[in-house]
Amino acid sequence: MENLEKFVAQLSSLAWGLPLLIILIGGGIYLLFRIRFIPFRYLGHAIAVLRGKYDDENDEGQISHFQALTTALSATVGMGNIASVAVAIAIGGPGAVFWMWVSALIGMNTKFFTATLAILFRGKDSEGQLQGGPMYFIREGLGKKWMPLAVMFSVSGLIGALPVFNVNQLTQAINDILLKPIGWYQGFQSNLVVGIILATVTAIVILGGLSRISRTAERLVPSMVLIYFLAVITILGMNMEQVPYYFKLIFTDAFSAQFYQGDAFLGGVIGGIILLGIRRGAFSNEAGIGTAPMAHGAAKTNEPVREGLVAMLGPAIDTLIVCTLTALTILVTGVWQTSDANGVSLTATAFENALPGVGQYVLLLCIVIFSISSVFSYSYYGSKCMSFLFGVGSKRYYVYFYILSIIIGATTSLSLMINLIDTFFALMAIPTMLSTLILAPRVVKASRDYFSRISFSKRS
Template identity: 70%
Template structure:
């Protein structure tokens, strides 16, 4: 197992090299400038669209704008925001959060382009149903000769969509917050039982398909973000004297890298810190990875630009709001320096310190909602990838593997799981960013027409 763990770690480090960083962040910066900062200029309009002002039940698609964003957010507003941020701070210190923010701001432009394309170039599966996603806009937008790139994305997506990280961290949270304080023995058996329970819950929802998934998560997502927001505000109020100090430290440490403990990049610790922030940012908001295009591509709309505007809200909510809340909770309580726990246990320590007795249970409630909603959405992404590869009539077979992976995620080490998903997210980013950069001029042409009509 140790050899496999090391192999996966080496694989993740290899694919997350300089070329991918240039493609993901450099490509995102290009799209931001090329669009003339359009995502930020039309934030108000995107909120109007989200509220349903332009909904038309006769438009093609399966779910409305709000359900599409909720489905996409349920897979990103998850353990990446609670455990992923904790991993980033434990390894990189406060400065990692600054580079997380940079990835989010750049990611808003990337999300606008990728999800506009997801609606602009929708295709049909083998059952004749309209589908959206990176694999479809590669084939429909670039032509059949580019299909190998679409296949590459779909194959990587089969692994990238597995719920192993969310399950792993939820299991760790239940063990750390619920079982161990009550003197219940934890280990393989307790984790296995948790995996079985999660499997049963997930099976009930995902068998119902996208309609049941979207309706479930559209109720869960706003509630879980609200509860988490309220809980962290309590922590910040309790530690209000530390807030300004640590908020400032995020900026200064971003360039000093005094608290970075990982491997250097390009001969320096600052390079390693930047890469850490970008990796955790990609895991948190998935901008440039392409999973969200499969949810937004199913949106009931005939205006691709409108869906792009909705999608760009994702990184803002996910990273600039939720990740920042987690980071500040961990920093102001000082647990990032005083404890040796990692992942979700570090966040739990922060909650427990500032909100005695009930704090860790509030976090566990948030984690349950975050994780379970993510389990529902990722199953949809995986079935769409398999449907593209071997036919829509066989997509149900992915759910069998998916359900099995829940038990694997519950009983496997954090480092193995994190590197596995990191690595395959990186592979998914390659076809996503290449095709998006090629098709970007078509998005801008459609945007000019749309905003001329809107104005």
């Protein structure tokens, strides 16, 4: 197991090298200037679309704009916002949060492009059903000669969509907050029981298909964000005098990296902290990875740009709001300097220090909802990859493999799980970003047409 962990860690470091950083961030910046920041001017319109103002039951698709966003958010607003932020701060200090923000701002525009493409170039699966996602917009938009990219994305997605990190951190939280204090923790046996329970609950939901997943996400996501938001605001209110100092420190440490404890990148610690922030930001909001377009590609709309605008809200909610709240909670309580904990345990320590007796249980409730909703959504992504590769009939086999992976995630280490998912996220990002950059002119053309029609309707 130790050798396996080292091997996967090396794979992760190799995958997240300079070439990927260039294509993910450099490509994102190129897309931002290519469209001249135009989508950011229509955030109000995006919210109107999300609220259902432009919904049409006669449009093609399976789920509403709101369900598409909540399905995507149920995968991204999850353990990445609680555990991944804690990992970033534990290794990189406050400055890592700044580079997560940078990743999110660029990622908003990247998601606009990828979600627009997911509707613009929807394709049909083996049963003739309309589907969206990177593998389909590669095949439909670039042609069959680019199929190796679509296959690369789908094969990587089979592993990248596994819920092992979320399950691993949920198991750790249940152990630390619930089982250990009452003396019920029995090591591997406890982890196994938690894994089996989670696998059973997940099987009940995901075997019901996308409609059941989206309905569940529609109910869970708003409530889990609200509960978490109220808890964090309470903690920040109790430590209000510390907030301005640490908010400033996030900016100053981003360019000094005085608390950075990881490996150097491009010859220095500044490069190291930038890469750390980008990796954790990508893990949190998944912009450029290609998962969210699979959910947005199922939206009931005939206007690709509308879904792009809705998708753009994802990184703003996920990283700029939820991740920032988590980061400030960890920083103002001081646990990032006084505790050796990492991942979800560090966040739990912050909650318990700020709200003794109840804080960690409030966090546990949020973690349970975050993790389970993420597990539901990721099953949809993996199943779509399987269906693209081997036909719709094959996805039931992936579901069984997916459910088994829940037990594996519950009984293995954090480092192995996070490096495994990081590696395959990187491999998914390569075909997603390459195809998006090539097809960018089509999105720009569609956007100019749509925004001119919107402006004309307002004038008239």
